[in-house]
Amino acid sequence: MGYQAQLRIWRGDAGRGDLADYKVEVNEGEVVLDVLHRLQATQAGDLAIRWNCKAGKCGSCSMEINGRPRLACMTRMSTFGENETLTITPMRTFPVIRDLVTDVSFNYAKAREIPSFTPDPATKPGEFRMQQVDVNRSQEFRKCIECFLCQNTCHVIRDHTENEGAFAGPRFLMRIAELEMHPADTADRREIAQDDFGLGLCNITKCCTEVCPEHIKITDNALIPMKERVAGRKYDPLVWLGSKIGRRQVKDTPKVPGKK
Amino acid sequence: MTDIERHSYDVVVIGAGGSGLRAAIEARLRGKKTAIISKSLFGKAHTVMAEGGAAAAMGNANSRDNSQVHFRDTMRGGKFLNNWRMAELHANEAPDRVWELEAWGAVFDRTKDGKISQRNFGGHEYPRLAHVGDRTGLEMIRTLQQKVVALQQEDAVSHGDPEAMIKVFAETTITRLVKDGDRIAGAFGYVRDSGSFILFEAPAVVLATGGIGKTYKVTSNSWEYTGDGHALALLAGAKLLNMEFVQLHPTGMVWPPSVKGLLVTESVRGDGGVLRNSEGKRFMFNYVPDVFRAQYAETEEEADGWYADPENNRRPPELLPRDEVARSINSEVKAGRGSEHDGVFLDIASRLPAEEILRRLPSMCVQFKELADVDITKEPMEVGPTCHYVMGGVEVDPDTAAAAVPGLFAAGEVSGGMHGSNRLGGNSLSDLLVFGRRAGIGAADYLDGLTARPAIAQADLEAAAAEASAPLERPGGENPYTVHAELQDIMTNLVGLIRVETEMKQALAELEKLRERVLTVGAAGGRGYNPGWHLALDLRNMLIVAECVALAALERQESRGGHARDDFPQMSPEWRKVNLICTLDGDRVHLSRQPMKPMRPDLLARFDRDELKKYLTPDELPAPVTPEEKH
Ligand SMILES: Cc1cc2nc3c(=O)[nH]c(=O)nc-3n(C[C@H](O)[C@H](O)[C@H](O)COP(=O)(O)OP(=O)(O)OC[C@H]3O[C@@H](n4cnc5c(N)ncnc54)[C@H](O)[C@@H]3O)c2cc1C
Ligand code: SF4
Ligand code: SF4
Ligand code: FES
Numbered sequence: 001m002g003y004q005a006q007l008r009i010w011r012g013d014a015g016r017g018d019l020a021d022y023k024v025e026v027n028e029g030e031v032v033l034d035v036l037h038r039l040q041a042t043q044a045g046d047l048a049i050r051w052n053c054k055a056g057k058c059g060s061c062s063m064e065i066n067g068r069p070r071l072a073c074m075t076r077m078s079t080f081g082e083n084e085t086l087t088i089t090p091m092r093t094f095p096v097i098r099d100l101v102t103d104v105s106f107n108y109a110k111a112r113e114i115p116s117f118t119p120d121p122a123t124k125p126g127e128f129r130m131q132q133v134d135v136n137r138s139q140e141f142r143k144c145i146e147c148f149l150c151q152n153t154c155h156v157i158r159d160h161t162e163n164e165g166a167f168a169g170p171r172f173l174m175r176i177a178e179l180e181m182h183p184a185d186t187a188d189r190r191e192i193a194q195d196d197f198g199l200g201l202c203n204i205t206k207c208c209t210e211v212c213p214e215h216i217k218i219t220d221n222a223l224i225p226m227k228e229r230v231a232g233r234k235y236d237p238l239v240w241l242g243s244k245i246g247r248r249q250v251k252d253t254p255k256v257p258g259k260k
Numbered sequence: 261m262t263d264i265e266r267h268s269y270d271v272v273v274i275g276a277g278g279s280g281l282r283a284a285i286e287a288r289l290r291g292k293k294t295a296i297i298s299k300s301l302f303g304k305a306h307t308v309m310a311e312g313g314a315a316a317a318m319g320n321a322n323s324r325d326n327s328q329v330h331f332r333d334t335m336r337g338g339k340f341l342n343n344w345r346m347a348e349l350h351a352n353e354a355p356d357r358v359w360e361l362e363a364w365g366a367v368f369d370r371t372k373d374g375k376i377s378q379r380n381f382g383g384h385e386y387p388r389l390a391h392v393g394d395r396t397g398l399e400m401i402r403t404l405q406q407k408v409v410a411l412q413q414e415d416a417v418s419h420g421d422p423e424a425m426i427k428v429f430a431e432t433t434i435t436r437l438v439k440d441g442d443r444i445a446g447a448f449g450y451v452r453d454s455g456s457f458i459l460f461e462a463p464a465v466v467l468a469t470g471g472i473g474k475t476y477k478v479t480s481n482s483w484e485y486t487g488d489g490h491a492l493a494l495l496a497g498a499k500l501l502n503m504e505f506v507q508l509h510p511t512g513m514v515w516p517p518s519v520k521g522l523l524v525t526e527s528v529r530g531d532g533g534v535l536r537n538s539e540g541k542r543f544m545f546n547y548v549p550d551v552f553r554a555q556y557a558e559t560e561e562e563a564d565g566w567y568a569d570p571e572n573n574r575r576p577p578e579l580l581p582r583d584e585v586a587r588s589i590n591s592e593v594k595a596g597r598g599s600e601h602d603g604v605f606l607d608i609a610s611r612l613p614a615e616e617i618l619r620r621l622p623s624m625c626v627q628f629k630e631l632a633d634v635d636i637t638k639e640p641m642e643v644g645p646t647c648h649y650v651m652g653g654v655e656v657d658p659d660t661a662a663a664a665v666p667g668l669f670a671a672g673e674v675s676g677g678m679h680g681s682n683r684l685g686g687n688s689l690s691d692l693l694v695f696g697r698r699a700g701i702g703a704a705d706y707l708d709g710l711t712a713r714p715a716i717a718q719a720d721l722e723a724a725a726a727e728a729s730a731p732l733e734r735p736g737g738e739n740p741y742t743v744h745a746e747l748q749d750i751m752t753n754l755v756g757l758i759r760v761e762t763e764m765k766q767a768l769a770e771l772e773k774l775r776e777r778v779l780t781v782g783a784a785g786g787r788g789y790n791p792g793w794h795l796a797l798d799l800r801n802m803l804i805v806a807e808c809v810a811l812a813a814l815e816r817q818e819s820r821g822g823h824a825r826d827d828f829p830q831m832s833p834e835w836r837k838v839n840l841i842c843t844l845d846g847d848r849v850h851l852s853r854q855p856m857k858p859m860r861p862d863l864l865a866r867f868d869r870d871e872l873k874k875y876l877t878p879d880e881l882p883a884p885v886t887p888e889e890k891h
Binding site: 013027028029030031034040041042045046047048049050051052053054055056057058059060074076097098099101103104108111112115116117119123124125126128129130131132135138139142143145146179182256257258 | 300301302303304306308309318355356359360362363364365367369370373374375392393395397398399402406407409410412413416417422453482483484515516517518519522523623626627630631632739740741742745783784785786788789790791792793
């Protein structure tokens with residue numbers, strides 16, 4: 001095999017930038033990240049890319065390839081035609097730092113607002129007993145590699161920066177769902193899911209689920225059930241308390257404050 | 261004079277992997293103002309890649325397991341070259357560290373009675389690895405990340421600022437440790453996105469920078485593994501221990517070339533996968549070494565019986581320690597019984613139903629499907645050795661993780677001693693937790709004993725800034741990517757799995773030539789997020805580390821664990837008593853021998869005298885037990 005691929009790569013920084021054309025060699029079995037690395041090593045030593053594991057495990061190499069949000073290390077070159085020009089751009093929702101690297105600090109800020117895992121203080125380390133069936137759901141959500149592709153894709157913030165304050169995005173609404181479904185957690189985050197993290201803004205389009213490289217069913221398994229729980233709580237909190245009754249804190253857990 | 265952003269902390273932890281985060285959490289829990297520094301984003305450190313699990317003798321899967329058995333397995337795996345005190349602390353404390361993670365929100369796979377499930381791994385006598393499918397490292401890093409966040413949330417309430425007591429400086433690289441006289445005074449580096457310089461003034465620094473895999477071409481490691489911590493420690497006057505021991509994991513992907521080296525988790529074998537050569541034979545039965553003969557099955561029937569009935573069957577030889585399996589694969593390929601792409605076959609498809617494979621090894625299924633077009637539930641995988649882990653590292657005090665330089669601590673892969681000449685799978689993740697915590701305590705205690713904060717000399721900062729800026733001032737200089745590729749070739753071809761004197765001498769000569777070129781590499785482009793510049797700076801570290809590995813490997817005239825010599829194929833009890841120490845003398849690596857401290861008698865007593873005979877010299881052996889004493 002081996003051919004010359006045509007790439008158009010966005011080069012620039014926070015101020016300005018443009019697409020630049022390159023021709024790079026491609027060998028059998030390679031992924032987009034391999035080709036970007038070859039470009040770095042031979043023609044553009046300062047091309048900024050974020051990557052780490054090159055195995056789809058760390059969620060660093062998120063970018064948009066022909067307009068589709070993807071991990072560069074898990075996108076095979078063979079999915080494109082040899083004559084096709086690949087257009088590679090940074091994630092659009094987040095501010096560009098340089099070239100293909102974006103400022104994803106929004107996500108870390110949201111993560112810090114969600115009340116953390118709150119086990120019953122009476123349960124000591126080593127004493128937790130949980131059945132596999134009861135942790136399956138939380139485990140599915142914990143497969144998340146924080147690539148932020150879902151955050152990048154969700155239209156609630158992609159085209160509306162003004163929503164960033166009121167909306168945590170699918171990744172973090174799912175984090176709330178994960179904690180709510182954790183059999184040993186005692187906090188109640190339903191009210192803040194709705195009021196502070198913008199669960200209501202999600203209109204279940206499933207675009208987040210479609211781009212998730214971990215194939216997590218974000219919408220079906222996290223967002224919709226959370227919506228049901230929030231709705232259920234409005235008229236019958238006991239329905240949701242279910243098996244956890246007596247262990248749940250009576251009060252709603254408030255959102256965590258930031259810097260004063 | 262260059263602009264340098266300054267910060268003042270009690271403890272600075274360099275590294276946000278398992279060991280760094282655990283150290284930082286501990287320092288903060290002990291009231292110290294702590295900074296965590298990481299080359300990559302928060303939550304992306306190399307630990308995220310760990311697959312199989314964390315070894316801890318909780319005894320959930322087999323109640324006979326305990327810390328004494330774990331200690332024994334660890335010493336055997338390391339061929340008795342381990343720092344025995346570290347191996348002891350590790351085995352004793354690992355269960356508490358894993359349980360603590362669960363209390364912080366980790367969701368491990370469960371046993372039927374609701375406890376943490378444990379899986380089999382090479383060299384571990386009982387199922388011992390706490391795990392989450394094949395993504396245990398992700399669970400560990402996310403849990404620790406979320407614990408840091410939980411602490412920040414507490415600080416937001418009590419201090420009005422989440423970052424008052426513990427703060428993460430992501431995408432920031434340390435290039436020099438700074439000292440005041442003989443003590444640590446801080447760390448200097450650059451911020452990736454702006455390229456500006458940053459100084460952390462701190463009396464205590466914990467190195468938690470991971471390994472050195474990027475000095476090799478075929479490796480399971482990520483770009484972060486350029487041996488920074490090893491080099492920073494040497495440059496600051498600390499000592500590296502036994503750098504010749506580099507673990508080649510037996511099962512890396514071999515095809516297609518772009519994924520060559522990518523890890524295939526040992527869980528595949530732990531869960532029943534077997535190795536076959538091109539003739540379809542389970543060749544590992546032919547490679548059980550004498551020291552392990554008693555513990556491993558001799559027939560396929562016995563080996564297969566072990567999974568269900570470990571009391572009455574011995575273990576399959578596929579689960580020998582990694583060094584043994586890697587060399588066996590190499591021999592099969594050399595003998596012409598390899599696969600098309602010079603590997604061997606790892607077969608799980610014929611051993612477990614497809615649903616079970618999908619459930620237990622989900623990331624492996626995806627990795628092979630998406631990167632190699634192989635459906636592992638239907639076909640065998642092609643695998644071969646890949647550079648995976650460095651056993652050598654900063655010499656530390658086992659109890660406090662303190663290095664030779666006052667104020668400097670090291671934990672995790674960057675530290676040395678714990679794993680001897682070969683690490684058992686699963687023993688790293690638990691090592692990170694045990695010694696990460698101990699480093700945090702060590703640093704906090706050190707601070708409590710200090711009367712005055714160290715000061716930093718302006719001249720040292722100027723020198724560090726000049727060194728870091730240099731490649732940018734040579735935009736037409738040599739391409740750092742080219743030099744890096746050559747360095748990797750030298751190490752892979754000449755100081756790889758099987759070593760021989762002539763090749764190692766050649767490696768040292770070629771590294772000597774590279775040394776000049778590293779000084780001339782340049783980076784085109786600006787300061788902001790410029791990977792060419794970053795690599796140019798990493799080269800200094802990789803070169804130092806490569807020299808240490810080659811020098812120590814040339815010196816040690818025996819084969820043991822991750823160091824196999826064609827010209828000295830035997831393991832030698834005399835050499836077991838020797839630790840090889842690297843220090844820096846000007847810009848030259850200096851190698852010396854240091855005697856190994858004899859093992860404490862009560863620990864020696866945990867082994868059979870006959871077994872000890874295989875490792876120790878006659879004068880080290882405990883006195884034979886007389887028949888009367890026995891009864
Ligand atoms: C594919 C794979 C699978 C593995 N599976 C297992 C397993 O199942 N079980 C097991 O026990 N072990 C496993 N290991 C080994 C284990 O994952 C590592 O040894 C361990 O994670 C190392 O952790 P650490 O805390 O020492 O460092 P890391 O997690 O590697 O973190 C190093 C940190 O240091 C930072 N850093 C480095 N240099 C600098 C610098 N100059 N300035 C600032 N920051 C710096 C990095 O950015 C990073 O944050 C596996 C390894 C690999 C590669
Ligand atoms: S399902 Fe909801 S969260 Fe997901 S992309 Fe659509 S609106 Fe956004
Ligand atoms: S949920 Fe999926 S898409 Fe979203 S950040 Fe996690 S892994 Fe990425
Ligand atoms: S580099 Fe880690 S997910 Fe792509």
